[in-house]
Amino acid sequence: MDMRLLDAVVCPKCCGKLEYDKNHHQLICHDDKLVYNIDDGIPVLLESKAVEIQEERA
Numbered sequence: 001m002d003m004r005l006l007d008a009v010v011c012p013k014c015c016g017k018l019e020y021d022k023n024h025h026q027l028i029c030h031d032d033k034l035v036y037n038i039d040d041g042i043p044v045l046l047e048s049k050a051v052e053i054q055e056e057r058a
Helices: 003-008
Strands: 019-020 026-029 033-041
Touching: none
Parallel strands: none
Antiparallel strands: 019 026, 026 033
16 A cells, blocks of 8 residues: 555545445445545545455453
């Protein structure tokens, strides 16, 4: 993932900053608790394709 691109992209739902998860090649919006996949180096920033972050239960 080009880090310059990361500075330019925002969450399509809330326009907030996205965090790059290097290990899973995903972009994370902590405000909306959504994960956006990166396919072949291209962020898939479609809210309909995002996956909700599930909170771990103890």
